[in-house]
Amino acid sequence: MHEIPVEVTINGRRHSATVEPRLTLADYLREKCGLTGTHLGCEHGACGACTVLLDGQAVRACLVFAVQVDGQEITTVEGIAGDNGELSPVQAAMKECHGLQCGFCTPGFVTSITALLRDNPSPTDEEIREGLSGNFCRCTGYQGIVNAVKRAAEATG
Known part of the structure; x- marks a missing residue:
């Protein structure tokens, strides 16, 4: 080929x-x-x-x-992180809100959340869950991830 x-x-x-x-x-x-x-x-x-x-x-x-x-x-x-290695607001919120455990799904979530908040800076819980419905996590139960999206929205809004 x-x-x-x-x-x-x-x-x-x-x-x-x-x-x-x-x-x-x-x-x-x-x-x-x-x-x-x-x-x-x-x-x-x-x-x-x-x-x-x-x-x-x-x-x-x-x-x-x-x-x-x-x-x-x-x-x-x-x-997604800053040039100086500083965590983005989404990455920091995932850390602060315990939105990760094993970390395997975390890069996909961080990228998806970044796009979600760019398009909808103040999403409701329902919009967050809908916006992340294509990302699976087998460890967290999702509540920490939803909380992280809300925290990142507050930090960037």
């Missing part, structure tokens, strides 16, 4: 590689770019662990091929 050149901006930096057409964006980020914060859970778009922002929209990186993102901008969980 022949490889195709891909050039993309990830977390503000240009990345170029040649990839097989069937390589997923999640595998591209992890294997070609060394950005292992994007986790692979179900690998068919149901769990949300691989959520990234593609031109600002939350997408499942396991459902997108790397060749499809040529010329676009991606933000991974590594790009």
Whole structure:
């Protein structure tokens, strides 16, 4: 199979590689770019662990091929924190509100919450639950995550 050149901006930096057409964006980020914060859970778009922002929209990186993102901008969980390594309001709220336990789902939640609050800075509990319905957590029971969204909304609003 022949490889195709891909050039993309990830977390503000240009990345170029040649990839097989069937390589997923999640595998591209992890294997070609060394950005292992994007986790692979179900690998068919149901769990949300691989959520990234593609031109600002939350997408499942396991459902997108790397060749499809040529010329676009991606933000991974590594790009959500400030340049100085300071936690974003969402990351800080997840920590403060015990919105994580094992941490496997956390990158997908942080990315999804970031997009949710950008689009809806003051969501209701129902809007939070609906907005995060595509992200699964097997450890927390979700209340800490919902509380974290509310705390982050207060911090950024």
